[in-house]
Amino acid sequence: MHADHTGRTEAAAEGEVARELLTKSRAETAFAGQEPILEVRDLVKHYPLTQGILIKKQVGAVKAVDGISFDLRAGETLGIVGESGCGKSTVARMLVNLERPTAGQIKYKGEDITTMSGRALKAVRRNIQMVFQDPYTSLNPRMTVGDIIGEPYEIHPEVAPKGDRRKKVQDLLDVVGLNPEYINRYPHQFSGGQRQRIGIARGLALQPEIIVADEPVSALDVSVQAQVVNLLDRLQSEFNLSYVFIAHDLSIVRHISDRVGVMYLGRMAEIGTDIQIYDHATHPYTQALLSAVPVPDPEARTKRDRIILAGDVPSPANPPSGCRFRTRCWKAQERCALEVPELAVPAVFRLESGPAHHDSACHFAEERVVVPPSD
């Protein structure tokens, strides 16, 4: 057995490397050092609140999204999680340009799409597509499946000239696991899971690089949710897609996400790899969400630490000063009302290299084992 210059044996050094690899999740190892395909910086969306019938006067604003930043790398899945009303869908709509931000940047391959228009914007839009939440309302009931999936070709005929469209749509039906012969059927002739497959096929029609999926499985039966998540997983490897996957529940995004961002009242509370967020969360809001995730193992369930949050989410028209979570946080102190915590590695973990070293917007960030890891 050899010893290196630090006096460690080879076996000890190998053990250390193995341990380090185990604590690093897939996201850190696979995407580290890669240029982001999407860079979101200080994104803001305020909806004006007006008063008056003839002369409208702005009396305030709903701060739906209030300074969000994150990166997305090619082939990566970023899960965005948070309670209803925290601004997730607004972020999604801005990413696909259905809505213009009040401020901030969304850079696609280095170019800010929020200032683009005309042909340049059309080209970028082709590459960032959306899959909507509710397959029962997002598909036009009077259009055949073939027309629904092929509709994007009307705007981008360069992807599929008229003569090729039927074949392209049939290929897409096949890719998402539906019978290509169903091309002339109507949405009501399909189940919820099948309709979401149609929505996914439509999202794929223009061969995008990024798919923003806004709660794509929330409206489906639990038994069907896993099938749709597995389909998205398979399509990601097949077409090297990058996903922004939005959900209100941490348990759904775990299986598909490389990294997870937790939103609260228009801001990002914590962001990190799946291991950092699920096993080493340092923000009290994430810990509270984790404590509500269903635990299948009965023994682990009895050891789980339930955190019941006091009160309701405050209105985004009048968010609390300082830390937005402070009105529901059991750790809140005076500093939390005065100082907005920045989304960065908290000072206590800055010198550490373990999984607690990740961005968390809390003045009193600390680890707390909410769900004991299963052996």
Ligand SMILES: Nc1ncnc2c1ncn2[C@@H]1O[C@H](COP(=O)(O)OP(=O)(O)OP(=O)(O)O)[C@@H](O)[C@H]1O
């Ligand atoms: N067009 C709009 N005009 C005014 N307020 C809006 C508009 N769209 C959204 N909001 C408000 O912005 C806030 C964030 O809404 P958003 O839909 O992004 O939240 P969400 O986290 O996606 O919630 P959900 O899961 O319920 O869709 C909410 O308070 C909502 O009422």
